[in-house]
Amino acid sequence: MKIKIILSVFVIMLGLAAGFYFFRPHTFSGTVIQSPQPSFNFTLTSASGDVSLSDFRGKLVLVYFGYTFCPDVCPATLANVGQALRKLGEDKASQIQTIMISVDPERDTPQKLAEYVGHFHPSFIGITGSNEKLEEVTSLYGIFYEKSPGNTAESYLIDHTATLLVLDREGYLKLVFPFGVTVDEIAGDLKYMLDQ
Amino acid sequence: MNKYLLNGVYGLLALIVVSAFAFKIFQPIQVLPRMQLSPAFSLTNQNNERLTSEDLRGKFVLYTFMYTNCPAPCYEINETIKEIQSRLDEVELDGIEVAYVTISFDPDRDTAETLEAYASSLNADTQHWSFATTTNKSLLKTIIGSGFETYYEDKGNGSFAFDPSFVLVDGWGIVRAEYRYSTEVSNADRILRHFGVLADEVRNSTGSAKLAYEAAHLFLCYAP
Numbered sequence: 443m444k445i446k447i448i449l450s451v452f453v454i455m456l457g458l459a460a461g462f463y464f465f466r467p468h469t470f471s472g473t474v475i476q477s478p479q480p481s482f483n484f485t486l487t488s489a490s491g492d493v494s495l496s497d498f499r500g501k502l503v504l505v506y507f508g509y510t511f512c513p514d515v516c517p518a519t520l521a522n523v524g525q526a527l528r529k530l531g532e533d534k535a536s537q538i539q540t541i542m543i544s545v546d547p548e549r550d551t552p553q554k555l556a557e558y559v560g561h562f563h564p565s566f567i568g569i570t571g572s573n574e575k576l577e578e579v580t581s582l583y584g585i586f587y588e589k590s591p592g593n594t595a596e597s598y599l600i601d602h603t604a605t606l607l608v609l610d611r612e613g614y615l616k617l618v619f620p621f622g623v624t625v626d627e628i629a630g631d632l633k634y635m636l637d638q
Numbered sequence: 639m640n641k642y643l644l645n646g647v648y649g650l651l652a653l654i655v656v657s658a659f660a661f662k663i664f665q666p667i668q669v670l671p672r673m674q675l676s677p678a679f680s681l682t683n684q685n686n687e688r689l690t691s692e693d694l695r696g697k698f699v700l701y702t703f704m705y706t707n708c709p710a711p712c713y714e715i716n717e718t719i720k721e722i723q724s725r726l727d728e729v730e731l732d733g734i735e736v737a738y739v740t741i742s743f744d745p746d747r748d749t750a751e752t753l754e755a756y757a758s759s760l761n762a763d764t765q766h767w768s769f770a771t772t773t774n775k776s777l778l779k780t781i782i783g784s785g786f787e788t789y790y791e792d793k794g795n796g797s798f799a800f801d802p803s804f805v806l807v808d809g810w811g812i813v814r815a816e817y818r819y820s821t822e823v824s825n826a827d828r829i830l831r832h833f834g835v836l837a838d839e840v841r842n843s844t845g846s847a848k849l850a851y852e853a854a855h856l857f858l859c860y861a862p
Contacts, residue, residue: 467853473810476671478673478674577774577777577780581677581780582677
């Protein structure tokens with residue numbers, strides 16, 4: 443009888459270890475947000491016309507705020523997102539829409555934005571709008587930005603919050619990635635969200 | 639199937655189910671929900687200096703909303719902040735700074751000078767407690783009304799209708815609690831307790847402890 447109990451306990455322990463390993467819950471690399479309501483919907487302008495956030499219901503939407511003259515942070519983040527999409531494969535990537543919102547409408551025309559984001563992944567969309575509209579959208583997405591003067595009037599930089607936001611298929615903010623998130627971390631979290 | 643193996647599988651399933659229920663029922667770890675991103679802003683404070691949302695990163699921030707000509711409700715809000723400040727040493731914060739930001743929705747009258755005089759009249763500790771606003775009224779409505787989801791309306795006779803509330807934001811700029819009205823437990827008691835819950839989470843935000851805290855979020859083990 444004792445042997446039977448010991449054997450059963452042993453099998454349970456072994457099963458638990460295996461169970462935890464194979465069925466361990468996904469640990470998100472980004473910070474999970476449990477928004478009680480969908481994110482603020484906005485309409486801004488792309489090279490092909492007006493784009494609203496609500497146009498992409500049914501897809502995961504990655505939102506990134508930056509500008510094309512951005513020397514390092516923006517290209518590094520967008521390149522990582524592009525690579526993560528390639529890693530996920532065409533089928534999964536087609537269920538994800540990445541939007542870059544330029545906070546530099548003076549220099550970033552919609553055409554220039556389209557050309558810029560296309561370097562990172564063909565599916566990316568670049569949008570921008572009036573300063574007034576951008577003030578509203580950035581504030582509600584927790585993005586602070588301000589001009590930092592350069593040597594000439596045109597060579598200014600823009601300091602901005604560099605987080606990457608992920609909205610689920612229903613438009614709820616689900617994840618916030620900090621700057622420096624890796625390709626594998628982005629791909630891992632997006633894959634999990636798509637498989638749910 | 640082998641009898642021992644079958645017993646093992648049943649035992650394993652039972653253990654997993656019991657553990658999940660036990661976690662949910664006994665809530666060994668409690669957290670505050672990550673409700674939404676706090677709005678970004680650039681305001682002017684009582685010293686006529688800029689106060690931005692970025693300046694407050696890394697701190698726990700308790701936001702309140704008012705106008706200096708406001709009668710009774712603002713008195714209660716301010717007294718609550720003073721009580722929290724005086725009792726802050728009851729909470730183990732591990733060096734995390736707490737900031738209090740009171741945003742006025744009456745920028746026409748609440749200039750930096752007025753806010754400074756108001757802060758002085760309250761004997762407020764302005765090193766940690768800022769009073770701020772912006773003359774950009776549409777942005778102010780975006781920040782307070784849409785961002786912090788706090789209702790206010792200019793009644794046109796020098797008074798405002800508004801929803802007296804507190805909003806607690808963590809060091810990552812995420813709204814973690816909203817206090818819309820007082821219950822049997824005073825707001826000061828709840829807010830102080832919530833500072834402690836947040837500090838516990840920050841303290842355990844790495845390694846295996848992080849997994850347990852994420853499980854608490856998953857199972858909605860929210861601190862009352």
